[in-house]
Structures are given as structure tokens and as C-alpha cells.
Amino acid sequence: MAQDGLNINEVRLGGIVIQVDAVRRTPAGLPVHGFVLDHQSELREAGMKRRASCRIRVVAIGLPVAEIALIDTGAGLLVSGFIARDRSERENRLILHARQIEAAASEIF
Template identity: 35%
Template sequence: MNCLEISGEVCHVDPVRYTPAGIPALNLILKHSSEQIEANLKRTINCELSAKIMGNDALIPLKIGDRIKTKGFIGNKSAKSNQLIFHINFIEYL
């Protein structure tokens, strides 16, 4: 199963673009901070995650500093790339 749910702060948003098929696409960077338990030890997590939103959700007016909760999956950045990107298919403002 390939499913990721993560919340964070939008720290970069590209302008909306359109695919050759006319589908809206939005690239962003999501900054996440939390404390997690690993091997019975508290661990502070700080990371930035490249993400992409496709379709009508790409038209949601996101701006830097927005706190959001997201769900989606991890996939390749493109057909010719092995870089991973988070494909968001659910977004909610916090």
C-alpha cells in the first residue's frame, strides 16, 4: 500500500500550471515538524517534502504559511525521473 498522511506548513508554492491535456497542476513544498517515538525514544522530526496537486484541487488558493493536513501517495517526479514526490489527493486547512 502506498498512502501518506502528513500535516505541515506550506513554505513554497509555484504558480498553477496546466498540463498539455489542460489539467491544472501545482507544485509546492510542505514543511513538517513533530515529535515521534522511535525505539522508545522521543525524536524531533523536521523535514521538507516536495509535493504536487493535480486537478481542481490545484486551484485551491494556497499561500506560504498556510497550515494544511494532506493525504496522498509517493510517486516518481516524472516518467523519466527516480526522484520521489508526494502526490496530494486530499487537502484540508488546519
């Protein structure tokens, strides 16, 4: 088991939904909603402005219907969750596993 600080895996990322996958089910029967989130921001690093951008695959398993209803192409979302390696891929791609999804104004991304 890892030491306390090494066990932390928390991510909060805002962006625009650019792709929504068909709903599938886990072997236990839970619905899995997958989508791609496009993030764009301007941050400060070492006193300088830095543009940050990324696209990340997100999976939402067993979230409340109200949160799942927010997932639509073009929607601005704030996703909170954890990252893990994509077990279905041979490459070392990260997936954001959503624990909470909130609507967000798309102008802030």
C-alpha cells in the same frame, strides 16, 4: 502486478507551506498546483523521543477549488495522497501527489 500488501501507497503529512509555484497545466489541460511542505514533529521510536523533519514537494492536480484555495505560503495543511518519483528530475527525489488537502492549525507542526 505486485502482491496486495505491496501495492499500498498512502501518505498523510501535516506541515507549513513554505513555497508556492506558479500554476501550470498538464498536456490534458488540467491545472497543476505545486508547493513545498515543511514538516516538523516529535515522535516516539523505540521508547525514545525523536524529532522528525522533512521538506517535500507536493503536486495537486484537479483538486476541488476549495482545497486549492488553501495553498498559500505560511498555511498549515494536512495533505493526503501518494508518493512517486519526480519524473522531471534526474535525481531520485520523491513527490507527494495530493488527493486531499485540509486546513490545519500550524501550531501542531
